[in-house]
Amino acid sequence: MLLRRPALLFLLTLAQFVLGLEDYYKVLGLNKQASDREIKSAYRQLSKKFHPDKNPNDETAKDKFVEVSEAYEALIDPESRKVYDQYGHEGLKQRQQGGGGQHHDPFDLFSRFFGGGGHFGNQPGQRRGPNIEVKVGIALRDFYNGRTTEFQWDKQQICEECEGTGAADGHVDTCRSCNGHGVKLVRHQLAPGMFQQVQMQCDQCGGRGKTIKHKCPVCAGQRVVRKPTTVSLTVQPGMADNVKIVYDNEADASPDYVAGDLIVTLVEKEPDLENDNPEHVDGVFFRRKGDDLFWREILSLREAWMGDWTRNITHLDGHVVRLLRKRGEVVQPGHVETVPGEGMPKWHEDGDSVYHKTEFGNLYVEYVVVLPDQMESGMEKDFWAVFQKWRGKKAVDLHKDSGRPDKILEHDGHAHEEL
Ligand SMILES: [Zn+2]
Ligand SMILES: [Zn+2]
The missing domain is CATH 2.60.260.20 (Urease metallochaperone UreE, N-terminal domain)
Known part of the structure; x- marks a missing residue:
C-alpha cells in the first residue's frame, strides 16, 4: 500500500497533462449539487492540507494548493459556476480572456480565510492569533453510538465584502503622514538647541500605515466581522467525556495575524x-x-x-x-x-x-x-x-x-x- 501511493499520484499528475485540468468539483471532493457552504468548507480543509508551508519540498502539494484555490474561485461565484457547469474549463478561460471574473493569488485567497498574509508556520515576524476554546454539550447516547453533528459559534471572520481591506472600493492608500511606517519621529525641544527624538504611533492611521477614504459599509472599515459560524463535528463512539478536538487555524481570523486553533471540548450533557x-x-x-x-x-x-x-x-x-x-x-x-x-x-x-x-x-x-x-x-x-x-x-x-x-x-x- 505504501509503495503504491506515490505511483498512483504520479499517474494522476500524468493524466492531468494528457486530459487537461481536473474537474473542479472532483478537486474539492464535492458533487455538482454542492452548496456554497460545502464549497467553503472543502476549501478550508484542502487548502490547509496542501499549503506549501505544511508540505515543504513537495511540488505535488503545491500544485494541489493552486488547483484547490482555482476550483474554489470558479465555483463560489454563481456566474462563473454557471459558465463552468455549462462549458467547463474552456468556457471559464474564454470568460477570463473577455475580462470576466478575477483571479486571486492563491495565497491572497488563503489569507482571506485564515489571515496572516497567506502563510502560516514559523515565519519570522508572523503573528499568530489566540487559540479559542469552545465547549459543546453531547448526550451520552451520542457518545455511545457516535454521531456527526454541528455547532455554531460567533467567529471573527475577514470581511468578505472588502476582502479584508476595509475599503468600500478596495482602495487603500499608504498613509502620507507616516509614509506607511505606522510610526513617526517627533522632535521635542528640551532646551534651546537641544532636541530629543521620540518615536510615536502615527495618529493619522492608528499605526497601520494605511488609510482608507471610503470605508467598507459591512465592516465599517474594521476589515473583520463577527458572525455565527457553523462547524461540523464528529463524535466517535466511546470518545471520553471532556475530550478535546483541535481544528487547526479555525479560531478568529484577522488580516493582521494567522488564525489560532479552535479547540472544542465535548462535555456530557445532563440527561434529558x-x-x-x-x-x-x-x-x-x-x-x-x-x-x-x-x-x-x-x-x-x-x-x-x-x-x-x-x-x-x-x-x-x-x-x-x-x-x-x-x-x-x-x-x-x-x-x-x-x-x-x-x-x-x-x-x-x-x-x-x-x-x-x-x-x-x-x-x-x-x-x-x-x-x-x-x-x-x-x-x-x-x-x-x-x-x-x-x-x-x-x-x-x-x-x-x-x-x-x-x-x-x-x-x-x-x-x-x-x-
Ligand atoms: Zn469590509
Ligand atoms: Zn500613518
Whole structure:
C-alpha cells in the first residue's frame, strides 16, 4: 500500500497533462449539487492540507494548493459556476480572456480565510492569533453510538465584502503622514538647541500605515466581522467525556495575524429524561464512568426476596439488556451486578475506528430494594409469624437459614447472555 501511493499520484499528475485540468468539483471532493457552504468548507480543509508551508519540498502539494484555490474561485461565484457547469474549463478561460471574473493569488485567497498574509508556520515576524476554546454539550447516547453533528459559534471572520481591506472600493492608500511606517519621529525641544527624538504611533492611521477614504459599509472599515459560524463535528463512539478536538487555524481570523486553533471540548450533557430515556422517566438513567456504565434498578421487597422477575433495560442504542432472577434467588439491597460488555465502546485515540463487540466496558447494575409503605392486614399477620421464628437471630444466622449460605452475597447473573 505504501509503495503504491506515490505511483498512483504520479499517474494522476500524468493524466492531468494528457486530459487537461481536473474537474473542479472532483478537486474539492464535492458533487455538482454542492452548496456554497460545502464549497467553503472543502476549501478550508484542502487548502490547509496542501499549503506549501505544511508540505515543504513537495511540488505535488503545491500544485494541489493552486488547483484547490482555482476550483474554489470558479465555483463560489454563481456566474462563473454557471459558465463552468455549462462549458467547463474552456468556457471559464474564454470568460477570463473577455475580462470576466478575477483571479486571486492563491495565497491572497488563503489569507482571506485564515489571515496572516497567506502563510502560516514559523515565519519570522508572523503573528499568530489566540487559540479559542469552545465547549459543546453531547448526550451520552451520542457518545455511545457516535454521531456527526454541528455547532455554531460567533467567529471573527475577514470581511468578505472588502476582502479584508476595509475599503468600500478596495482602495487603500499608504498613509502620507507616516509614509506607511505606522510610526513617526517627533522632535521635542528640551532646551534651546537641544532636541530629543521620540518615536510615536502615527495618529493619522492608528499605526497601520494605511488609510482608507471610503470605508467598507459591512465592516465599517474594521476589515473583520463577527458572525455565527457553523462547524461540523464528529463524535466517535466511546470518545471520553471532556475530550478535546483541535481544528487547526479555525479560531478568529484577522488580516493582521494567522488564525489560532479552535479547540472544542465535548462535555456530557445532563440527561434529558424525556428524550434520552423515554421509558425511564422516574429518575433512572445510565451514568458513565470512563468505559463503564452504571444503572440503578428498583426491586420490590417481594422481588428482592423471592426472585422470579425479569427486567428489560433499553440500552443507549435501543438494544435490550435483560436482567432476571429465578424463583428463590435473593438479591441483597445495594447489591451490584456486573454485566460484562454492556458498558461504553472503548475508543482509542490513535484513530483506530474499528470497534469489536468485545471492546466494551462493563455495565454495573445496582439494586435498590423498596419496602411497601403499608402492609395489608393479612400480609402483616403472615410476616409476623415468620419473623417470630427468627427473633433474636443475627444476620449471619439468617444467611444460614436461607439454606444457600455460599450464594447469598454472590448473585452475578448472566442475564445478558440469555437474550
Ligand atoms: Zn469590509
Ligand atoms: Zn500613518
